[in-house]
Amino acid sequence: MLVDSWYDPYLGVVILVRVMDGVIRKGAQIKFMAAGTTHLVDRVGCMRPKIEQLSELAAGEIGFITAQIKEVAETRVGDTITDAKRPAAEPLPGFKEVQPVVFCGLFPVDAADFEKLRDSLYKLRLNDASFSFEMETSAALGFGFRCGFLGLLHLEIIQERLTREYDLDLITTAPSVVYEVHLRDGKKLEIHNPADWPDPTVIERVEEPWIDATIYVPDSYLGAVLKLCQDRRGIQKDLTYVGTGSHARAMLRYELPLNEVVFDFYDRLKSISRGYASFDYHQVGHREGDLVKMSILVNGEPVDALSMIVYRGNAEARGRGMCERLKDLIPRHLFKIPIQAAIGGKVIARETIAALRKDVTAKCYGGDATRKRKLLEKQKEGKKRMREYGSVSIPQEAFIAALRMGDES
Numbered sequence: 001m002l003v004d005s006w007y008d009p010y011l012g013v014v015i016l017v018r019v020m021d022g023v024i025r026k027g028a029q030i031k032f033m034a035a036g037t038t039h040l041v042d043r044v045g046c047m048r049p050k051i052e053q054l055s056e057l058a059a060g061e062i063g064f065i066t067a068q069i070k071e072v073a074e075t076r077v078g079d080t081i082t083d084a085k086r087p088a089a090e091p092l093p094g095f096k097e098v099q100p101v102v103f104c105g106l107f108p109v110d111a112a113d114f115e116k117l118r119d120s121l122y123k124l125r126l127n128d129a130s131f132s133f134e135m136e137t138s139a140a141l142g143f144g145f146r147c148g149f150l151g152l153l154h155l156e157i158i159q160e161r162l163t164r165e166y167d168l169d170l171i172t173t174a175p176s177v178v179y180e181v182h183l184r185d186g187k188k189l190e191i192h193n194p195a196d197w198p199d200p201t202v203i204e205r206v207e208e209p210w211i212d213a214t215i216y217v218p219d220s221y222l223g224a225v226l227k228l229c230q231d232r233r234g235i236q237k238d239l240t241y242v243g244t245g246s247h248a249r250a251m252l253r254y255e256l257p258l259n260e261v262v263f264d265f266y267d268r269l270k271s272i273s274r275g276y277a278s279f280d281y282h283q284v285g286h287r288e289g290d291l292v293k294m295s296i297l298v299n300g301e302p303v304d305a306l307s308m309i310v311y312r313g314n315a316e317a318r319g320r321g322m323c324e325r326l327k328d329l330i331p332r333h334l335f336k337i338p339i340q341a342a343i344g345g346k347v348i349a350r351e352t353i354a355a356l357r358k359d360v361t362a363k364c365y366g367g368d369a370t371r372k373r374k375l376l377e378k379q380k381e382g383k384k385r386m387r388e389y390g391s392v393s394i395p396q397e398a399f400i401a402a403l404r405m406g407d408e409s
Helices: 111-127 152-164 219-231 265-272 312-329 369-389 396-408
Strands: 002-008 012-018 023-025 029-032 038-040 043-047 051-053 056-058 062-066 081-083 102-108 132-138 142-149 170-172 179-183 188-191 203-218 235-242 249-257 278-289 291-298 308-311 337-343 346-353
Touching: 002 111, 043 056, 056 062, 102 111, 102 132, 102 152, 111 132, 111 142, 111 152, 142 152, 152 170, 203 219, 219 235, 219 249, 219 265, 249 278, 291 312, 308 312, 312 337, 312 346
Parallel strands: none
Antiparallel strands: 002 012, 012 062, 023 056, 029 038, 029 081, 043 051, 043 062, 102 142, 102 170, 132 142, 179 188, 179 203, 203 249, 203 278, 235 249, 291 308, 291 337, 337 346
C-alpha cells in the first residue's frame, strides 16, 4: 500500500510503502492499481533514520522503493501496489481520488514573468500531486493560471512558496469553489470559474459545497462568533463547553457554505476573538443554493476579472461595495464613467465617476455672452461623442486593489 511519496532530484519519486502481503524485491515488475501504470523497482530500502538499502521488504514491514518515476502525480497516496505478473484480484479499500475544492487565478504583476511563473508551478507540481493548474487568459490581467487547491491552508502555502522561493510578485483573484450546475436538458456542469457560468435561462438548479466546521472560542467572544456564523448562512449543530474554570472554552459546530468561508471568514474569526479562536472543517457534500453570477460593468463593458458567484440575498451589498471601491480606484476621464454591478440584465448597484472638466472659456476675456455659450455647447457635443466611443483604461493597480479589498466585504 502506498503511504506517501516525494520527488528527489537524484532518485526520482521516492515512494513510502507498507507491505500488507507478499514481498517487494529489487527488479520486480509492479503495477499501481488505481493509476494503471507499470514500473520496474530499482531500489528497496528503509530509513533508520538514514536511507539504508535492503534486498527486499516483507509483509508487515514499512520502507521505501524507487522505480525511476519522474512525477509525483503518477503515485497516488492510498493506491494499492501489486505484482504486474500475478496481480491482486482487487485493490485494498479506502483509496479516494484527491480533488481540488478551492480555485483561484494567479497572474504575474509583470507580464514578462509569465514564463518564470509557469516553470515555478511545474516545479511545485513535482512535489505536490494534489496541486493542479491550467492556463488562463484575462483581458484585464493578461496571461496567468487557474489553480486548484485542497483548501485554504493549501492555497496560502502555495502562494507563500511562489513569493518566497521563486521571488514572484503575483495578483491573486478572489478564491472560488466548485459549483454543480444542473441544466434543464439533464446535463450537469462543474463550474469553478465565473467566466464559464451558463445562461441563467438554461439553469434548473445550482448546488454548492458545504462544510462541517468546529470552532473553539473563549466564552467572552462567543456572541460575536455566533453572529459571524449566522451572517455567513451558517446552521448551528451543537454548542458545548470543554474544560473547567477559567480554562473553559466553547466548542461550536456549524454547517457553512464553503463559498462563505474562502473569502475572509478565518481572518474575521481571528479578529473578533483577538486570535484566541481555532477553526477546523471537513466537507459534507453539495447542497442546493440560490446562487447567481454578479458581473461588474465599467462604461457598459463587463470586466471578467471582477465577476463572481454570490448568494442572491447578499448580491446587492457585495455589488454596492465593489462599485464604491472601483469609483475610488479608477482615474477620472474626460467623460462620465458608470460603474455597475449586474445580475443578468438587471443592474443592482451603480456608481458614477464624474468627468474631468476642461475650462474652454478661459481665453474669453469679455465680449458677448453668446461666445462662451457657443464654446460650452461645442464642448457638450464633444463629450457626448466621447461618451459614445470612448474606452476606459483601468490601471492594473486598480485591479490588484479591488481584488484584495474585495476579500474584506
